Amino acid sequence: MTGKPDIKYLFEPRTVAVIGASHNPEKIGYKIVENILACGYGGNVYPINPEGGEILGISAYKSVADVKEDIDVAVITIPAKSVYEAVRSCADKGVKFSLVISSGFSEIGDVESEKKIVSYAREHGMRIIGPNIFGMYGAKASFNATFGTRDVLPGDVAIITQSGALGISLMGRTAVDKLGLSSMFSLGNKSDIDESDLLEYLIDDPETKIIMMYIEGIKQGERLVSLLRKAAKKKPVIVIKAGRSRRGAIAAASHTGALAGADNVFSDIMKQCGVIRAESIQEALDWCKYISETRQPNGENTVILTNGGGMGVMAADACEKYSVNLFDDQETLKKIFAPVVPAFGSMKNPVDLTGQATLENYKTAIEAALQNKDIHSIICLGCETAFFDAGKISEMIKKTYLEARPDKPVVFSFFGGARIEECIKELKDANIPAFSDVYESVSCMGALYASYRNTKYAVESTDPQKIKIDDKAIESVIKKALDDGRQFLMPYEGEAVMAAAGIRVPRNYIAATIEDAVKCAEKIGYPVVLKIVSRDIIHKSDAGGVIVNLENENELMDAYQAIMFNAKKYKPDAHIEGVQVSEMLAKLTKDAEVIAGAIRDKSFGPVVMYGLGGIYVEVMNDVSFRSYPMAKQEILDMINETRSSKLLAGVRGSSRKDVSAVIDTLAKLGTILVRHDDITDIEVNPLVVYDENKGALALDVRILLAKSKEVKK
């Protein structure tokens, strides 16, 4: 395999060949050449058509081999069956990137042809985007090699989309919304180049201020996660992933062939990466446009101005939904707004200028808010009333807003009839963020703050190689199980793995005689629990085979004899192997029972899980996920994200629990997975968490292994 070409030439190609350039204006091979030319591409364009001739005034070559110049990008738009030959000729010619528009590969089940193409390309140092894509756009080279809209605007938003049909209509939509793009890529089947490859470039691309991605399924998730984390620290990254619902996830999987993965895993990991997730495409576009045109705020004091109490309340609801923080300093609010708000209005936030507020009142209030340094952002609402002259709003706002060129984020939301509609349109045309729906405007503000917070708080992952666990001990446990042909560990093996990682488990020993039992109890320390060990006695308690809270040697010996007596009475012919002597756990109702786990996710690799434990795991589904490795702070975030995290903080007067022991346990579980490929699942349920500084105890451990060496991630 020769070296990979510089991906810069994909974003800014100097020359392009169109394999399958057509004379027929109805064909995609014609439309692509047409778009390239119409959008002002400055490089040389080589239409390739076996018939030769002229296409749109340019001489067509019969073969790409005939082109003298080096080719940066070849666009391939011919039937699937001929694509391999075309790819060969491009690769042989030394083309750097091939965009395979043609469909009819893995998306309809033909994985082999796709593999063949990629493997030839890779061997010859060419990279493939697609197949099954609609092309790409790069603003710097004015390069629109798509069959989408020609009206695409250059700008600072990069879009990567997995879906073709949706992507091409999305491109059209950006033009309508006047959202300028730095680049746009359709990924299709992701046979070679995927979102990670493009993301890597976009992180440092000075042309790109915001990255928006439409995702259906993820492969190579670990690399993507590390790149997303890096990207989101530098610029806002907005993601839309369809398949939130169970039903949706099934549809997504059948459509892309990629495993969509459990949506809550995806959702939590995006949060971890600092990526903002939009529900709908329009929401994502609104966010891109707003963030692209707005300066970052200087703080989190947001003020709502309104002339309708009801609209103010709805905005306050929306602020909670989208995590926008309302400014609450009554004194300051009073100082700022007392001169503006009538007696029966409200100077609390939302600031209610009352239904009698005129445009002049609004102007004064907006200016007061813009000028005050304690206010960092403004949500300005207006209902159309007899006093609030819809015909003149846009003029006033334009003057106030544009003249002030505010260094703080503002959104406007006006509600009313035809004149309000017109006013919103006028404001939008002047690039002023105005919406009719309160939720839409606040959602934009929320996205801005989400990206603001993310750039503020940086976290560095702890290196899992630095966490001390006894790998050799773990390997030997695994080996034994694999040698037995098992894909799971026995409970005592699971406990051994925990012990090797320094996670506390209940201590217990098997004793065959009464003297043995006494020795074991001394090793453990009183009080202890004694249980009969016999394969013939399943219901130990029913047989009188369990005695708890034995506090000294005398009690232990009495109990031993009692258990033996009971067992014989219960089942005279039972084969009795001995007794189990266990640590007497001070498991009190005040201790928290949580679940801690680590799984090898098909999309994201090692993923750590935390949540409410016991039977409530299934019932309440109160769990959170994170990609591992990660920083301690992130583990704390994931714990705090669960509703039940209050249990650790201490509820109903019960004391604080040892959160750091939970963090430690989760880090160790993740580390075990990272360092032992054979393990696919670890579930500790419950992990009993004691009071602060008292640690935690893995009461029940289940560990699963990969089917065989081949199956591993």
Add this chain to the structure above:
Amino acid sequence: MTGKPDIKYLFEPRTVAVIGASHNPEKIGYKIVENILACGYGGNVYPINPEGGEILGISAYKSVADVKEDIDVAVITIPAKSVYEAVRSCADKGVKFSLVISSGFSEIGDVESEKKIVSYAREHGMRIIGPNIFGMYGAKASFNATFGTRDVLPGDVAIITQSGALGISLMGRTAVDKLGLSSMFSLGNKSDIDESDLLEYLIDDPETKIIMMYIEGIKQGERLVSLLRKAAKKKPVIVIKAGRSRRGAIAAASHTGALAGADNVFSDIMKQCGVIRAESIQEALDWCKYISETRQPNGENTVILTNGGGMGVMAADACEKYSVNLFDDQETLKKIFAPVVPAFGSMKNPVDLTGQATLENYKTAIEAALQNKDIHSIICLGCETAFFDAGKISEMIKKTYLEARPDKPVVFSFFGGARIEECIKELKDANIPAFSDVYESVSCMGALYASYRNTKYAVESTDPQKIKIDDKAIESVIKKALDDGRQFLMPYEGEAVMAAAGIRVPRNYIAATIEDAVKCAEKIGYPVVLKIVSRDIIHKSDAGGVIVNLENENELMDAYQAIMFNAKKYKPDAHIEGVQVSEMLAKLTKDAEVIAGAIRDKSFGPVVMYGLGGIYVEVMNDVSFRSYPMAKQEILDMINETRSSKLLAGVRGSSRKDVSAVIDTLAKLGTILVRHDDITDIEVNPLVVYDENKGALALDVRILLAKSKEVKK
């Protein structure tokens, strides 16, 4: 007090007086007369102005007393200080309804003036709407007595709004959205007429097909609930209530002076009533328009048609969010769509016509879906592609859809550039439900199905008077506590109340002697628990003062002696009152612990609560509420609405619990509240629920009483 006027004359007034009619076109008193005349009101209009003269070509009277004719409605729009006099003159004249537009009453703290007005009006048989409103609209009389838009369209949607500024802009918005109204009312301070009064009329109003309400706070909730239940059985009722968030609720309370109430109580009770709750005003308007123009479906088999897999997945997500059921019969789907879907498309639902689908393909698919009886509704999506000609969509849809005049609900959602925008506009203009956002279209379908389900399933409340509880016993417990000056019941009193209602509580007796103890145990039935009773021994277990699981008289007597011995050893000078003999509770971890409660809600009166019990109540907040009385089926619904309801169904192989005992307990708690005004709160936590047919046990009961007779609701 004379009789109330027939509210019909509010909705269809035959004559109107405008008190404060003005010569100045800037004044509201001018605008209202102008609107009444401009909108084609057919009755007589009497402008009242002390200066007389002509207003808009009509002679003004100096006083309402001067008008010869009877007046159905007087619109009062003069400064607050003169309103009382105007109301007096109207009432004296025999006016039926006064709309008090003027503000400056309870909303700014002047409760007294408002009370004075209402009390005078009531004494003279006149009713008041307002004060602090923007007026009303009634389509039947073409009566637009507002200072809002004149473009309001007559139709079949009735709107009731509590907010003034929002309401008037909402009125303007209906005109833009071409949503026809049967009537619209602004309620303002609700000093007299409130939403219930209007609702009562609207339930049987043949002009009204849909009722939409904007609510901020509720008074007289019990009446409203019973009317909403009735209304929602007959026609869709759509509610928007701002104040979902804690912050929003605070803002709402400060703004209206009405208690917003806990939002989850409101939300759950609306569900109970069959009312559909919208998040934003625009959503509510979209729902109204869609439901108003669409026939009810014949079943719940919905099919998604798409040319973009991604858009299909998003629609499937949205279907889950808005409870739209996707048709899943693969055989039937295949039969219908095999002729339409290309090989690499999907005949599963979402049906993927692929990115290469042409308008002709769409037409065939839509027609196939429209004609098939197994499909009850259609969500048709389209991404703008090279094949999907945006310029011709609206023409095709109009033809296909309007010609078919389908008897099944359809929504369209198209995504793309400028031509798609235009197409959506054209379709909307033709009253075809088309949206660019997938979530918006599916949300409309969801609202339609919500109202469809509600009319299908009727439930009749159980009469709380028919539930057997021992009221006398309860009253005597309450009386004792009140006589003691307490606002709470002691634990044993709470247990007595439960027992009087036939709710099982742990049985226990105090015994002073060993003979007593034996008698008590016989009353309870073995096994029993024995506990020392001594004010000097707090930690009974530490003192060896608790012995459990006593199975017969011998064991009991041994235990009695052991306890006495232990107690004396533990604290030789302790004063020992005797022992408590208690039922031995088989409280196993497999029993479910739930919380059952009943509270007297400030907005809604008796409200019953159910949820996950124990410490998890606070942590998980997994509770549901219902207004009481209600039907058994509704109690079951409220149980099933909690995430933890799975506990009762049996999780992890544990058996089904006695759900009917929970239903019975909740009904009894509600009944206690309905029949005993002094009780404000009952909380049973935990209510231990045993296996099926084994009942439930109120392990811990807390009951609170009202402060004094005056405070009671």
